Amino acid sequence: xxxxxxxxxxxxxxxxxxxxxxxxxxxxxxxxxxxxxxxxxxxxxxxxxxxxxxxxxxxxxxxxxxxxxxxxxxxxxxxxxxxxxxxxxxxxxxxxxxxxxxxxxxxxxxxxxxxxxxxxxxxxxxxxxxxxxxxxxxxxxxxxxxxxxxxxxxxxxxxxxxxxxxxxxxxxxxxxxxxxxxxxxxxxxxxxxxxxxxxxxxxxxxxxxxxxxxxxxxxxxxxxxxxxxxxxxxxxxxxxxxxxxxxxxxxxxxxxxxxxxxxxxxxxxxxxxxxxxxxxxxxxxxxxxx
Amino acid sequence: xxxxxxxxxxxxxxxxxxxxxxxxxxxxxxxxxxxxxxxxxxxxxxxxxxxxxxxxxxxxxxxxxxxxxxxxxxxxxxxxxxxxxxxxxxxxxxxxxxxxxxxxxxxxxxxxxxxxxxxxxxxxxxxxxxxxxxxxxxxxxxxxxxxxxxxxxxxxxxxxxxxxxxxxxxxxxxxxxxxxxxxxxxxxxxxxxxxxxxxxxxxxxxxxxxxxxxxxxxxxxxxxxxxxxxxxxxxxxxxxxxxxxxxxxxxxxxxxx
Numbered sequence: 111x112x113x114x115x116x117x118x119x120x121x122x123x124x125x126x127x128x129x130x131x132x133x134x135x136x137x138x139x140x141x142x143x144x145x146x147x148x149x150x151x152x153x154x155x156x157x158x159x160x161x162x163x164x165x166x167x168x169x170x171x172x173x174x175x176x177x178x179x180x181x182x183x184x185x186x187x188x189x190x191x192x193x194x195x196x197x198x199x200x201x202x203x204x205x206x207x208x209x210x211x212x213x214x215x216x217x218x219x220x221x222x223x224x225x226x227x228x229x230x231x232x233x234x235x236x237x238x239x240x241x242x243x244x245x246x247x248x249x250x251x252x253x254x255x256x257x258x259x260x261x262x263x264x265x266x267x268x269x270x271x272x273x274x275x276x277x278x279x280x281x282x283x284x285x286x287x288x289x290x291x292x293x294x295x296x297x298x299x300x301x302x303x304x305x306x307x308x309x310x311x312x313x314x315x316x317x318x319x320x321x322x323x324x325x326x327x328x329x330x331x332x333x334x335x336x337x338x339x340x341x342x343x344x345x346x347x348x349x350x351x352x353x354x355x356x357x358x359x360x361x362x363x364x365x366x367x368x369x370x371x372x373x374x375x376x377x378x379x380x381x382x383x384x385x386x387x388x389x390x391x392x393x394x395x396x397x398x399x400x
Numbered sequence: 401x402x403x404x405x406x407x408x409x410x411x412x413x414x415x416x417x418x419x420x421x422x423x424x425x426x427x428x429x430x431x432x433x434x435x436x437x438x439x440x441x442x443x444x445x446x447x448x449x450x451x452x453x454x455x456x457x458x459x460x461x462x463x464x465x466x467x468x469x470x471x472x473x474x475x476x477x478x479x480x481x482x483x484x485x486x487x488x489x490x491x492x493x494x495x496x497x498x499x500x501x502x503x504x505x506x507x508x509x510x511x512x513x514x515x516x517x518x519x520x521x522x523x524x525x526x527x528x529x530x531x532x533x534x535x536x537x538x539x540x541x542x543x544x545x546x547x548x549x550x551x552x553x554x555x556x557x558x559x560x561x562x563x564x565x566x567x568x569x570x571x572x573x574x575x576x577x578x579x580x581x582x583x584x585x586x587x588x589x590x591x592x593x594x595x596x597x598x599x600x601x602x603x604x605x606x607x608x609x610x611x612x613x614x615x616x617x618x619x620x621x622x623x624x625x626x627x628x629x630x631x632x633x634x635x636x637x638x639x640x641x642x643x644x645x646x647x648x649x650x651x652x653x654x655x656x657x
Contacts, residue, residue, distance in 0.1 A: 273502065280492045280503050286454065287490040292478040292507025292555065 115245055117365045118358055123251035123320075125357020126258035130313035131334025132341060132349035133265075134306040140282040140344060141302040144194070144205040149310055150331025151216040156182050156311030157318040157327055158224050164231045171233050175315055179308045186307025190300040198296075213328070220325055228322040236319055254316045261312060262350060265305075269346075278302055333360075336380045341392050348392025355379065403466070405430045405559055405591050406451070406482075411460030411470070413443075413450045420446040421457070422615035428559070431589040433582065435602040435623065437636060438612035444595040445487055447612070448563050451593075452484035453477040465558065479507045483552035487563040489544040491551070493537030497528055500536050500547055504554030513556065521550040524580050542573040549577070553584065559591040560584070566598045574598065578605050599636035603627050611636070 131149055138146045159181050163174035193212065197204050235249035269275040281288040281298045288295050314327065321327065337356050341348025356376045364372030383391065406428040413421040420443050428434045438444045449455045451462055453474040462470040469477050474484070483504075492500050501521060505514045522529035525546040531539065536547055545565055552560055562581065566574040582605050585592050596602035603609060609626045611619040619632070626632050633639040 273506070276495065276499050277503060277506060280495060280499075283492045283494055284490050286486060287492060288503075289454070289474040290452070290478060290484050290486060290490075291503045291551070292475045293503065294475050 112244060113365075114362075116247075117361050119245075119247055120251060121358035121361025122354060123254040123357070124361065125337075125354035126254050126350075127313050127317045127330060127353070128333045128337040128357050129350035129353025130258055130261065130309055130316075131330055132338035132353050133262075133346060134310045134313075135334060135338040136341075136344060136346055136349045137302055137306045137309070139338075141278065141299050142194075142205070143202060144209065145335075146303075146306065147206065147209045147331065147335075148189075148213040148216060149306070149334060150328035151213045151220075152182060152186065152307045152310035153314040153317070153330060154325060154327040155185070155216055155220060156307075156314030157323045158220055159311065160315040160318060161229055161231045161323045162224075165229075175312070178315055179311050182311030183304040183308035186310075187300045187304035189307070190303035194303070195296060195300070213331075217325060217328060226325060228324040230322050231318065233319045250320045254320070257312065257316045258350070261309060265309075265346070274298075274301070333357075333376055336376050340380050340383055340390055342390030345390070345392035348390060352391060404428055405465055406593065407461075407463040408447075408451065409461045409463075411447075411450055411457045411462065413446050413455055413457045415446075420615055421450060423460070424612070424615070424617055426610055426617060426620070428591055428593050429608075430591055431585070432608060433585050433592040433594065433606045435606035435609045436593070436595045436612055437597070437599045437602060437609060439597070441614075442612040443615040444612055445563055446615075448484060448561050448593070448595055452482065452561055454484070454486075475507065478555060478557075481555075481558035482561065483555050483557040483559070484561040485548045485552045485563060485565065487567065489541070489548045491536040491539070491544050491547050494535055496533050497536055497539070497547060498532040500551050501528075501554050504551035507555060514554070517554055517556055521553050524553075524584065525550050542569050542577070545569060545573075545577060546580075549581070553590075557590065559593065562592065562594045564595060564597065566596060566601060571601075574601050578602075581605075599632070603632075603637075 131153060134149045134152070135146060138144060156178055160174060160178040163169045163177045164171065169177055189212065194205065194208065197208060233250070233253070235253040238249040239246045240249055240252060269279060277288070277293045278298055278301070280291065281293055281295050285295055317327065317330070333356055334353065337353035338349050339352070340355060341350070341352030356379065359379050360372055360375045363375035404427040408424060408426050410423045410425055411421055412419065412423055424443070424447060426436075436444050436447060446455065450457050453469065453472045453476065456471045460470065461468060464477070464480060464482055467480060469480065492503065495503070501518060505517070508514065527543055528546055528550055531543065536544065539547060549562070549565070565577055565581070569577070578601055581592060584590050594602060594606060603623045603626055606623050609621065609623045610617050611626070611632065619626070619629070621629070627637070
């Protein structure tokens with residue numbers, strides 16, 4: 111039983127990362143109906159920028175985290191403005207292909223700038239555990255869970271309470287009307303990209319201590335994509351919950367069934383859920399009007 | 401500044417290769433209500449979309465309050481004080497009524513006037529005041545139209561462009577909404593340019609009217625004159641002359657061509 115809880119918690123922490131990647135997908139998809147396959151590479155870039163901030167520039171952990179999020183948000187904003195905006199009006203497919211190109215470009219750029227070798231950085235949570243009764247949880251996992259919850263709360267308040275957040279929702283619900291309300295839709299879309307890149311960077315900073323700062327970090331995008339679909343692609347809570355389901359089930363399958371099948375567990379669950387609810391867990395409330 | 405508030409000169413707009421506006425010119429005087437009438441496909445909505453910047457004209461000039469606005473993005477045009485209430489209402493379906501109205505004031509610099517305007521919108525449309533927390537997508541068609549007009553009012557525009565406000569509404573609601581628009585025009589001096597298929601309702605309350613056919617202005621005049629024009633009566637108001645088998649032919653030719 112104790113082991114089960116322990117494993118669930120580890121899976122839950124990984125699931126939070128998947129959830130954050132899925133969240134980035136959903137934000138951009140809702141704003142511009144583009145699936146941003148560079149989401150995983152933004153996360154990887156975030157980890158490298160974070161390493162630079164901590165180990166090269168000598169920031170403390172918290173200022174470094176803030177610096178990383180802001181720097182990556184700025185990169186995301188500029189990517190939309192300079193790279194994605196010129197193809198507005200082209201078929202959706204072109205935009206999605208462009209994000210795949212962006213993904214490879216970011217990966218190549220990171221290797222050119224930082225080199226391919228792995229590295230790690232020190233955080234206040236590294237190599238520590240907290241005991242809950244007889245359950246020992248490492249602090250890195252706790253930091254992932256806590257960080258995800260804080261990010262979700264901040265985003266929730268931002269979208270509900272701030273005028274810019276409501277304007278982002280408005281622009282995604284009816285672009286024409288948003289224009290007519292003097293909402294600068296193009297800038298708002300770029301800001302959504304910035305937000306999404308910031309979330310990815312935060313996820314990268316949270317994930318890096320439990321793995322390594324490595325160019326292969328982008329692979330979480332595959333699980334994150336699954337999580338976004340599981341949650342209904344278009345629902346923010348759905349994305350986070352989808353990520354958690356995939357993370358926990360993957361971990362439990364790996365431990366109790368077969369370590370070999372850990373990799374496919376996520377997709378088996380995804381297929382099973384989609385067979386029962388083709389709309390995804392939280393989808394379907396809003397259909398696209400044709 | 402004197403002169404007409406809006407001056408459209410020889411505007412041509414295209415949908416791809418298809419010419420939708422074939423050289424339209426019109427003027428809207430300050431504090432007037434001007435109606436543009438016409439059948440389906442006459443180019444009425446295209447005209448409003450072109451004026452508000454949603455579409456760019458290929459030829460022609462559009463001057464608003466002395467400033468050239470042809471080819472500008474719609475969010476810039478709105479900031480100059482011209483709000484379009486688009487066809488089919490286009491509210492934000494998953495935002496509440498209050499949030500929709502707040503978005504209407506998004507481009508405003510003087511935040512201090514916003515509560516006052518919000519109160520005024522609720523006074524004009526008491527039904528919205530009862531539903532502030534409701535999602536706009538769940539409102540009835542008439543309420544959505546009221547919300548769309550109210551939302552445009554929140555920008556405190558000098559000019560309101562209304563695209564088919566009567567679309568899909570009961571005759572009673574059409575009267576109610578037109579009465580409120582006339583009241584807004586009277587109270588605040590807001591200039592109104594209105595596009596309608598419902599000629600009877602529009603000619604009843606506008607000051608000046610233009611009739612469009614196939615992308616051109618076919619006829620214009622004071623609404624009282626237009627109401628008396630036999631061609632307008634026959635083709636837009638459905639008033640028949642003579643008896644059923646009198647001298648009326650099956651289809652009379654329009655005299656303005």
